[in-house]
Amino acid sequence: MKSAVETLNPTRVRLTVEVPFEELKDSLDAAYKKINQQVTVKGFRKGKIPARVIDQRFGRGAVLEEAVNDALPKFYTQAVNEAELNVLGQPEVDITELKDNETLNFTAEVDVRPEIEIPDYSGIEVEVDAIEVTDEDVEKSVEQLRERFASTSPVERAAAEGDVVTIDLEAKVDGEVLEDGVAKDVSYTIGSGELLDGIDEAVTGLEAGGEATFTSQLKGGSAEGKDAEVTVKVTQVAARELPELDDDFAQLASEFDTLEELKADSRKRLANMKEYDQATQAQERVLEKLLELVEVPVPEKLLEDEVNTRKHNLEHHQLGQMGLNLEQYLQIQGKTVEEFDAETKEQAVKGIKTQFVLDELVNKEKLNVSQEELTEHLMRRAASSGMSPDQFAQAVVEGGQVPMLVGEVARGKALAVVVEAATVKDTNGEVVDLSDDEDEAAEAGETVEAAAESGDEEKAEA
Structure with a gap:
């Protein structure tokens, strides 16, 4: 088999493949066997009809068509591997020449991942909100707890x-x-x-x-x-x-003996929440800066599929659960169909670019995903899906989605690497050190998932 690659644009190639006819032998044999099991010819037992009889009765063309349909995926995959292409989605195949006992020639156009050059990202600087827990914040938290015990x-x-x-x-x-x-x-x-x-x-x-x-x-x-x-x-x-705000209430609503201890715990929890929010904000803004630094061409077909997937998920899953249709949703949001389409396309482009850039970073930084990291990620995904870890794991394996989960973890680690190299300051001008956060990669993974939400690009790869 001979193959050649023609680059049509940064995200699409055309493969030209020439297959000597003798390489179709296995597929021809399989075609005769399959037809043998499907038809009956008087005078012959089922499955024992000679090839020449099948050619006479049903035509050699039917056999060739069956054989070619069986062989094309194998030859296409072989050509992709020989060219070391990173393909996306399904190819558009065109049989350009088929001569019985001579040759099979075909072309296949397919989207490919663009080559991306990751620049030096150590100079990225972002600003995030300062962590500040006010007395009013604490009072509001305690009041919400008090409401629960009304x-x-x-x-x-x-x-x-x-x-x-x-x-x-x-x-x-x-x-x-x-x-x-x-x-x-x-x-x-x-x-x-x-x-x-x-x-x-x-x-x-x-x-x-x-x-x-x-x-x-x-x-x-x-x-x-x-x-x-x-x-x-x-x-x-x-x-x-409402119960009185006193030590008795603290003992009723918590493990603390005094109201002051309860308030101190509320202040600590609020600070932890704000630290988490600050880390998430840093990751989001670093990711934005990183995407601005990199030129990423987006395959048209992949973008179209991603936009359609996002619309489908919104209409048939999220809005359906809320008892709304798209028209009602747009009315509530105060958006036109054109504004919604433009916003969806923008989000889809960002999701695809995020995956491309972070996957390239995974390769560049040689990041690996351990079994422990994958298990922890699976547990978090299971919790957010409302399924037990065992149920979620079974669904992932049966759906062939393990590589997708590995990709999510790896991208989270890649973003964490960039965040650690960036300079993050709060609104008070203080440098924020996120390197000590043990869950930084996990939080970064959640940021990546949000940016690439509902993206099925990984699933579409051949």
Whole structure:
């Protein structure tokens, strides 16, 4: 077999392949065997029909077509390996010449990873938010904890914001009560915004036994998106009572004996959270600077596929879980279809560039992924997916996605290398040292995943 490579542009090549006919022998034998099992010819047992009879009855062309379809992937892969190409996606194959008992010639156009030159990144400088935990931050944290330990007690008065009301609901569309439009004994905190639009105004001022009617657009159910006439009846009004902020509360809500100890722990936890946010911010901004330094051509077909994947995931997964369609989502976001398309394309380009650049860094820095690192990454991914580690691991193996996970870990390590080499200062002008963070590579991996979110480029590689 002979093959030659023609570069069409930085991200696409054309392979020209010439295959001597004798190299088709195995595929021809397999074609005759397959056809033998599929057809019957009077006078011959199934599977025992001579090749010349198959040629006469069904045509040599049918055999050649079956053989070529069987052989093409093997010859294509061989040509790719000989040329040491890093291909992306599926090739567009064109058989240019097929002469029986002489030759098979074909071309294959396919996207390839562009060659990327990684410049010196040690000069990257970024600024991040300074870590500051104020007294107000601590008070807010403690107040949120206090809210969780609130109790309720029935009251004989009109309902007001913050009260917990028990209500019955009935929704009508075009005068007809919906089958799924009746609910009894629903507990609702006025002002929480957790039910229908307009319900806060409707129940405020009502006492137990009172009812009101209002119009609201349904967010789910059989009449999702339609305006409904909703009747709400209040069966009980209860006031929320917050515990006193004292040492007794600290002992009730935590492992601490005093309120001061509880506040000190809240301050420490808030500082840890802000440190994590600061590290994430540093990684995001270093990544932005790195991408600005590198010229990365993006394959058109890969970009098209990535854009379509992002749109599909948004419409059929994320929005579906929220009970929204794309039109409603854009209305809420205040975006036009054109703005959404442009934003999606921009995000897709960034995701692809991120993978290309960091993969090149993995090679340049000779970074490897240990079994321990892969296991830790799998545990984190399992936790975020809501699956057990065993379930997630099984899904990954069955889906052939282990290389994808390895790639995610390696890219996280590559970004961590760049962050460590960069100069990071906070808004106070102080140098931020992230090198002591044991979870730096893991956090960087999460930053990479966010940048390349829903990217299936790795899966598309041949």
